[in-house]
Amino acid sequence: MLTNIGYGALIITFLVSIYGIIAAVYGVRKNSPSWVESARNAMLLTFPLITITALSIIFLLVTDHYEVQYVSSVTSRSMPMYLKITALWGGQAGSLIFWSWLMSAFASAVTLRNWSRDKEFLPWVIVVSLVTLAFFLGLSIFFENPFVRFWQTPTGQIITRMIPPAGAVPFVPPDGQGLNPLLRHPGMIIHPPMLYLGFVSFVIPYAFAIAALVTGRTDDRWIRVTRRWTLVAWLFLSLGLVLGGRWAYDVLGWGGYWGWDPVEIAAFMPWLTGTAFLHSVMIQEKRGMLKHWNMVLIILTYDLVIFGTFLTRSGVLSSVHAFAQSAIGPAFFAFIGITFITSLALVLNRWNDLKAETHMTSVFSREALFLLNNLLFMGILVVCFWGVIFPLISELFTGQKVTVGPVFYERATGPLFAGLLFLMGIAPLAAWRHSTAKTLGRAMLRPFFASLVIVAAVIISGIRNPAAILGFWLSAFVASVTLYEFWRGVLVRHRNKGESFPAALWRLAGRNRRRYGGYIIHLGVVLMAIGIIGLELFQTETQGTIPQGGQMTLGDYVITFDSLSNFDTPDGRNVARAVVSVYKDGDLVGDLYPRRDFYYESQQPMTIPGVRSTMEDDFYVLLVDWQPISTAGATFKIYHNPLVNWLWLGGFIFTLGTLVAAWPDHERKTAQVRREKSAYATAKTG
């Protein structure tokens, strides 16, 4: 019954989306506001409809309806309620519905805004949103239906169908297979929604970009309207990535946070183009340049979002055969191809309208440095994209599968990331339009000397690794520049207006939150860089088997193996839990409980580390193996991860900065400065 309601609502949502697309296009052609209004209502209607579908699935999940194939594949009776709810995004069919649900919510929210100044965009924003939505709904209906049920045919065969063949009776398995143990973690409750929110909200700026191209209103209005959407999308995507890293660190048991796995890279790629876009739109806003490039960036971001959604869940990267066999593979491939080519064709069609209003005047100007930043981001993108698809290409041509592992990505992107950090240091000091090497050099002087102090401290502390010294210097340099920028602004206000320092800081940031929010983000990135340098360059590890009461040493740390217990839990796990005492420089600093959970349902082992975490370092103990009968000996793997907590702290500051930059405020008249100028230019040339 409920499956039929959910499926019915899904089909109606799909039909309403198709209607909305047709109504919007027809409304534009006939110049009929009532048809456009009807399309807008269709857009708004998709949200309650798809909500019915999503809630039906959630209800089926929490009420143990194992006759539904999806429910049976991601839940089991022993799972707690919150995991049953989050199982909505625990498998592919549910994830796609979840995607559509969020997409519909965001697109509906956009259609509710005040359109009085942007009426011509509205129908096209609706068309783009609804085409995207209809594509995902279509996937759910035709390929990945979450409502398919088990049936037993008269011959005793168990089949899965939405509509049963004659004579078949429902088949209800006594229990489900349960959620993949890797996904049973608090990080998994919040990480996928964040990522998906980031993904779907990037559709909005893309929709406006396409609307601008179609209508020919190619000034920077579309960028101004979507500025906040882009920041929000970027915030969610960034949060999704950081939380994913945290989850990997806590759950995957390899002492790291990022393994350059294709699935991780799939989420990282739209972030790269999105970040490049955030920077380069500023050039368009301030200088009226790079209009083509910004279009290309947002189109790339959109298609990488679709590509990312596809990679994350489909598992096609395991082999070209998996791709050919999966029904949704070709569908995704076709959709990405069609949207990409159509969008680029629109850009070409408007090529002359998108000509720059001004020229680059100096290679040291901020816009020039932003262009370099874009080049580096694109370089990282190429490395990532190529690394992800190369195994497929290799398999296609040679039949031989290859692995493109972290070594490849680290070597290829390391220098590019270093270059980005350096630019992050100098770009805020460069003026728009015009800077010379001399003025820029003079501005850099003080922060540069401040950063040298840090480098000296690093060298005195005994660090000799050149990569680490360079990395710490870059971090110190960016931090000095950024703090110096705050300091100069505050000092000016303090002197000129007599404000106290805290008030001056508050008002300064309030004057241009995007600028100062951006600087806070830069500080967050610096902290993250410190954590990454610490872990990547100074991580040490050891592994060994010790008897109960035995000791293992790693650097300044010693652990003793105190005891081990082995027991079954009510939720279907066998847990082996060791107690180890940790000593640092001879002093007891605490006990850790590394464990190994074995899930009977899925026959899958999970290694949960015991971690002692400080700002200085993480001491990370894994229980690799143990003697089941005597519990006499156990194998431990220990990682020493210096500075890794700076990564998480950086993530927090980063989020804070994005919130500062994205917080809503009323649009001020002064924002129009460049627009008037461009109008003037158009009047003059036209």
Place this chain on the structure above:
Amino acid sequence: MKRTTWLTLIIAFFLSLAAANPGAAQEYPPDMPNDNAVNAIAKQLYCPVCENVPLDVCPTQACAQWRELIREKLSQGWSEEQIKTYFVEQYGDRVLATPPPRGINWLVYIIPPVAILAGAFILFKAFQSWKQSEPDRTIQGTTAEPPTDEPPDDYISRLEEELRQR
């Protein structure tokens, strides 16, 4: 590798998953290579059946057996290179962390630098063309100050200007 070999390998892998629970931590005689020596090599190899999991951290029993194999080979006096070659012969190039640089695999190393250099070249050319057309200032703004007149200590006015423009 032949299809049947693969099949056996995969079946063995899943069987070993089922048997993964009762692990057997062993203590080795002092002359056997220790875990760190084994991991140093396992780290450079990838699990032949799981996707993108380095052999040193793969939690499955199959991988534990492969690690024991490394230990055995080490104790027989095999070098790191010999062991890696052995794994490649047995399970194909995919056990290596990066594609071996030969044949089509060169592309994986060549394309990214070529693309980045091409991008840099395009950017360089663009800068050059912009520089040539620099005198074209007629349509430049009514708002921005003429850049050449910028005094060295114009920070306040510049900041004000930038804050105003948002």
